[in-house]
Amino acid sequence: MKSLSVERVGAAYGSTRVLDGISFHVDRGEMLAVLGPSGCGKTTLLRSIAGLHRIDTGSIMLGEQLIDQPPRVYLPPEHRRIGLMPQEGGLFPHLSVGRNVGFGLVRPSLRSVFADRKVRRARVAELLDLVGLAHAIDARPRELSGGQQQRVALARALAPRPTVLLMDEPFAALDAGLRANIRSEVRAMLREQKVASILVTHDQAEAMGSADRVAVLLAGRCAQIGEPEHVYRAPVTREVAAFVGEAQFVAAARTGSHAETVFGKVAVLGEGHGRGEILIRPEQVRLASAPDGQFQVGEVQFSGPESIVTVHHRESEISVRASVRGEVPFGIGSIVRAEVAQPLAFFDSSSTTL
Numbered sequence: 001m002k003s004l005s006v007e008r009v010g011a012a013y014g015s016t017r018v019l020d021g022i023s024f025h026v027d028r029g030e031m032l033a034v035l036g037p038s039g040c041g042k043t044t045l046l047r048s049i050a051g052l053h054r055i056d057t058g059s060i061m062l063g064e065q066l067i068d069q070p071p072r073v074y075l076p077p078e079h080r081r082i083g084l085m086p087q088e089g090g091l092f093p094h095l096s097v098g099r100n101v102g103f104g105l106v107r108p109s110l111r112s113v114f115a116d117r118k119v120r121r122a123r124v125a126e127l128l129d130l131v132g133l134a135h136a137i138d139a140r141p142r143e144l145s146g147g148q149q150q151r152v153a154l155a156r157a158l159a160p161r162p163t164v165l166l167m168d169e170p171f172a173a174l175d176a177g178l179r180a181n182i183r184s185e186v187r188a189m190l191r192e193q194k195v196a197s198i199l200v201t202h203d204q205a206e207a208m209g210s211a212d213r214v215a216v217l218l219a220g221r222c223a224q225i226g227e228p229e230h231v232y233r234a235p236v237t238r239e240v241a242a243f244v245g246e247a248q249f250v251a252a253a254r255t256g257s258h259a260e261t262v263f264g265k266v267a268v269l270g271e272g273h274g275r276g277e278i279l280i281r282p283e284q285v286r287l288a289s290a291p292d293g294q295f296q297v298g299e300v301q302f303s304g305p306e307s308i309v310t311v312h313h314r315e316s317e318i319s320v321r322a323s324v325r326g327e328v329p330f331g332i333g334s335i336v337r338a339e340v341a342q343p344l345a346f347f348d349s350s351s352t353t354l
């Protein structure tokens with residue numbers, strides 16, 4: 001069941017177009033991550049859905065309700081059942097944790113649901129319990145850690161039972177370890193509460209690891225939307241490929257569903273004929289010591305559980321980076337054989353270049 005449908009939405013600041021015909025939907029309990037370079041319009045997209053920025057074309061539906069369709073329909077933010085969780089939590093420092101969580105329950109559109117003070121109190125207690133902070137109800141935000149403050153912000157956003165939760169870089173201020181924990185807790189809670197959500201992030205691993213689907217926004221357009229693994233393995237353009245992970249492009253000549261490359265004949269996605277490039281991710285390259293190998297090790301970069309090994313093709317200018325888990329069994333100058341996991345994405349010479 002669709003919780004949010006965005007159809008051909010356009011938005012601008014003055015004469016500068018920022019969103020250009022964006023369409024997607026988010027199902028109940030589903031998380032969509034929006035990835036894209038700085039300035040591509042991610043925040044504007046969230047603000048438009050929340051009603052904080054007026055769109056100029058297209059339409060937005062919340063469940064079955066049309067909430068935006070210029071110039072006729074525009075439901076103000078306080079009447080949209082949409083929660084917003086900003087980067088820094090944005091808690092009110094002078095209010096207790098409990099009052100922060102209860103803040104959104106007194107808005108006019110919720111008067112009928114949360115009119116009774118007892119009902120509001122019960123909802124606040126329920127939410128604080130859900131995020132594991134029932135004991136902190138009377139504390140001030142400054143008495144809590146960064147991670148706890150983000151959990152309060154989540155409780156506050158969820159308290160009014162929003163249909164959709166919008167999160168704008170919600171974990172950016174947290175350090176790496178804490179971030180991974182909070183992220184999976186939040187994901188589990190949203191799934192359990194069946195709240196549809198949109199997560200805006202710069203962090204590719206965060207998007208890939210927590211979202212059900214990923215949308216890549218480039219210059220105000222949705223370049224690709226799909227399951228994380230699909231977007232990663234089968235990006236539609238070189239730009240998308242480079243945006244969702246380390247992308248290496250290696251010359252190839254395609255015949256049908258195969259291509260000739262420095263790795264030999266490889267299977268490629270799709271069919272066609274002509275010159276172009278295959279996409280290779282570092283973890284798709286497998287290296288093995290072999291005196292008759294075609295590659296020579298140029299550099300070994302240790303980085304904890306895996307190392308990045310750069311190998312040079314002995315008969316061309318081509319180099320690729322391979323990720324090797326654990327101990328690297330060969331040193332600089334070693335001759336190795338390189339194989340790639342298939343099938344690989346293929347881009348025609350004529351398609352967009354980076």
Ligand SMILES: Nc1ncnc2c1ncn2[C@@H]1O[C@H](COP(=O)(O)OP(=O)(O)OP(=O)(O)O)[C@@H](O)[C@H]1O
Pocket residue numbers: 013018036037038039040041042043044045
């Ligand atoms: N209030 C504003 N007035 C004019 N231009 C704006 C305004 N807010 C944003 N912009 C411009 O609109 C474009 C999109 O901005 P937006 O903040 O939506 O991008 P973003 O993808 O969220 O960027 P970031 O990842 O850096 O937060 C940018 O070029 C930005 O400079």
